[in-house]
Amino acid sequence: MSMLLEVSGVSVTFDGFRAINNLSINFAPAELRAIIGPNGAGKTTFMDIVTGKTKPDEGTVIWGDRNISLLGMSESQIAMEGIGRKFQKPTVFEAQTVRQNLAMALKNPRGPFVVLMHKKTKLNAARIEAVAEQIGLSDSLTRVAGELSHGQKQWLEIGMLLAQEPRLMLVDEPAAGMTPEEREKTTDILKEAAKTRAVVVVEHDMEFVRRLDCKVTVLHEGSVLAEGSLDHVTSNQTVIDVYLGRAHA
């Protein structure tokens, strides 16, 4: 099966610190993947590289059916290629309503002049409502995003990703600061999304990862330490030593 995203041999150094070290990792067109690893393992830097925020010193990042390189593309071009990203801290436009947040994210032409002349349509409104339904915010469309609870903001941001209709969703710690019920719902949203696209979840919380029930990649010191089912990687002695042991200590 051809891969959706192929990252190979990527390294990046910040002030002498090697954040990513010869990292190679692939994602299939429709899969749910969890990335775990201790702090400083390079999880967020990996996302920065894929989304165009950080340029790697070496290596290749190949995307999609046309096998194009993402290196050298701007963040907006990469987003338009179909890669959506959710930040660790919920990052929504707090001064604007839920509807406005989703409307901005909705997959549509992004040029300034097209946007300037943009008219609201019934079709777009229906698309917004469909996404709101998925994330359970149908009743909150007219609310200002800043008033939402922490969990709702996380969902809104996931909803903004869904509205972008990406082929790859990079989701950084979606369950942080959520109640158990909220986590359950988040798991459902992500699992549902992964049916038609690749969803990559970076998470610290092992319980949450277990609930995702998917292939797990363990990062350590900027490269892949182990990969496989959660049970497989958690029984790996090196993983226990560098990550789980520390977490349990």
Add this chain to the structure above:
Amino acid sequence: MQRSFLAQNPSVIWFIAILALFTVVVTILSEVSGVGVISTSFIKTLGKTLCLCLVAITMDVVWGYCGILSLGHFAFFGIGGYAIGMWLMYARTELIVIESLAAQAIPSTAAEISDAIGNQIFGVVGSSEFPLIWTFADSLFLQLLMVILVPGLLALAFGWLAFRSRVTGVYLSILTQAMTLALALYLFQNDSGLRGNNGLSGLQNIPGYRDVPQATVSIIFFIASAIALGAGYVFFAWIVSGKMGNVIKGIRDNEARVWFLGYHVERYKLFVFTVTAVVAGIAGALYYPQAGIINPGEIAPIASIYLAVWVAIGGRGRLYGAAIGAAFVSLVSSWFTGGGAPNINLGFYTIQWTDWWLVLLGFSFVAVTLFFPKGIGGLFDLLMRKQS
């Protein structure tokens, strides 16, 4: 759910209504109508204030909505003034020169006339040659085009360089201030081609309309300024209220998020920066014929800082706030500095407002920033809440 533009923006109707009423009342009370309660010089002050409101609105769009604290928008304002000033000065001098040469027995050649005009205009800086930038000064149409093109192209070029290298926040402010300072210093030079620190003068005299009294000229410019302000208000309200507004407010609040949504932030900033610069230039082109004189001091960085202060005091992120701030602070400022405010004798020291006004303004700015971050415009929120 598709609501009309005006229904979504009630402030536009209010603003236009108040502006129209104000314009009509002032016109009736002016010397033109025969009532003459308001002096011609005060009409000019009011007309100039309307232009300042317009440039403040551009500042609010670029800073209050898009988050770019530009310290260059008064420079664009000044460029607009210089562009129209060049035509006003050239055309008027030409008329005077032709008239005086007509008395001579031998008709003058075109070269002689041109030399005489050059002498008249550039004599103060010891020159009589027309610099290259005066090439189009004899054409009102082309100079009006300059009012739009020069600020627009400067903003486009400068913004392109600044935004593409991802300069943001205070560094961008410093960069825009450097641009403003460089422009002012250049204009101060005698060989800048724009008469150095003398600037352009006599701009209140409209060429070919010498017989029209200043009272009439002033009311025409006053009304033109009011129309420009009203049109500018509607134009920017339209920009900031639609999806474009959502994106630029998004850039202000979280630029990275907007990038990752797939919007090319740089192009949006460039659009906002350039469009506001052009409107600032138009405001300047209406202001300086009413002021009568423009010199490089007008463009100095401090003017752009005042602009930011007006917007902050009036209330960032709402267009009427910027207009109120500009009108209020500039009128109060001319009251204080023009000797309108009585000096306060403390016995051991006399507070002279011409000196102390800036201190008062500075404190007001600090107080507004700390205690009323929404500025004067925030009062409207309180009123609305009481009603509901």
